[in-house]
Amino acid sequence: MFRLGLIRNGAFRLAMQPASKIMEKFKGALDMVEYVSNFGVDPAWRRAHPGEPAMGFDTIQKYGYIPNMWELRARNSSLVQGTPENQWEIMEAAERDLYHLPLHSKPLPLGPDATESLERPQYLGGNLRSIDAGLARYGSYAAVMRNDVVRERAALVASDSGGWENICNSSITPIHKWFPALRFLARCSAMMEGGNGRVVPGTADHQLHTILGNTELFGKLGGDLSRLVHQMLYEYPDATARSFETLLYTEAALLGPLRPQDMKMIVASFPGVFGTSQQLILQAFCARHRIPLVWAINEGQTWSESTKPVSKWLPVFGPSDVPVGPDRLLDPTAVLVTNASLHLPSLKQVWREVTNEIKHHRAHSNTTQKEFNIWWSRLSTVGGALHTLRHGDCADVSGCLGTYTSLKHQRHNDCVCMRSKGEDVESEDAEWLHASLKAASEFADHYDTEHDLHSDTLPPPSAPSKSEQFA
16 A cells, blocks of 8 residues: 555555665655744735734844744743633643653643743744755744754654644644544544553654654554655655645744754745745844745745635645755855855845845835735845755765855855854855845844833734644
């Protein structure tokens, strides 16, 4: 059945290979999986939903890391105000019973205080299908983690723990009453794969049982093993995914704070953020923390558009049109913190032209998916297209972002890797980038003052809770 599934998905040559060879390739692909934390929303969504708080770069600046929900709760942050009590009970159940964390806080409704909350995890998603925007349903920005951080500090389970608790745990009150009805589609026992009735969390180095549990859990929903293997070993246009499949990730509980230095790059929504004031705040944040900034086309859709229509999100029957492993795009400022060699004079001219065009369109009319794809193509032609990192591409998986066509070698397999702090780019062309970042930082500082970014009262709205992934 597994080989027939590969053939059905178009992987005929792979299906003909020995099992040992398929397993070798699959293990190599697992080593390359990105673990992401998506957050924030785009300006269009903010305008449509004013006054609603959400995680943003202001919060990261305030804490020095992305705080977990328990810490925000203990500090009475507006970011978690309105979170229902059963949401906290779901998280508590997952952390005690699925991850088996040695928690020392008092039981709910008291829960952990500010100090005890620091022993609670920050949740990541395994981007198994190499979607360019990460887990875009949860935010316009994807903080992509360094692989060594995940390897050393994270435990893995087969699926979103909140979703599993809502559907499969009869001892808690689900967020929506209809969640338990999904048990006939989701194989709840698959969460305990390899554990004889008990969840055995995996790690980045030991997760075959976790992956098997994931595909058994979602097999009836189109996420079977043969399809996932095909998606992890092939890429667009040979492999695509349904929108619903982007929710079929493995979950990682990261122990300790998620700090800027733990991020390999930040991937931002090109249709949602590029050409807006939020782009300047984003560039200033990345420059301040020496994080490479990368853009994702996300099919030319803003964050709000990508969640519609509902028919697009149907399991099994939804269209399989989401590209697996498409190219991202290096922001020119990434040259300052990576080894990428790009033709800066060409970049300067074309990026300025496209930026001004997008700003003009945003100010005077609604931009379309087709227009964003055209602008994306124009920027890609002058360099900076970042290819998804594949097994064997680069020696340093933790410090390298992907591959690209460099000026030196004119080939599409040179590695883009982070520079050490002492390696600064000094050239006449680079002055343009330094000047741009100086202007962005000044704008961000002014925005800090105007909007009091040292509080949690910034207007952007919150993304859907991860426990509501099936909503």
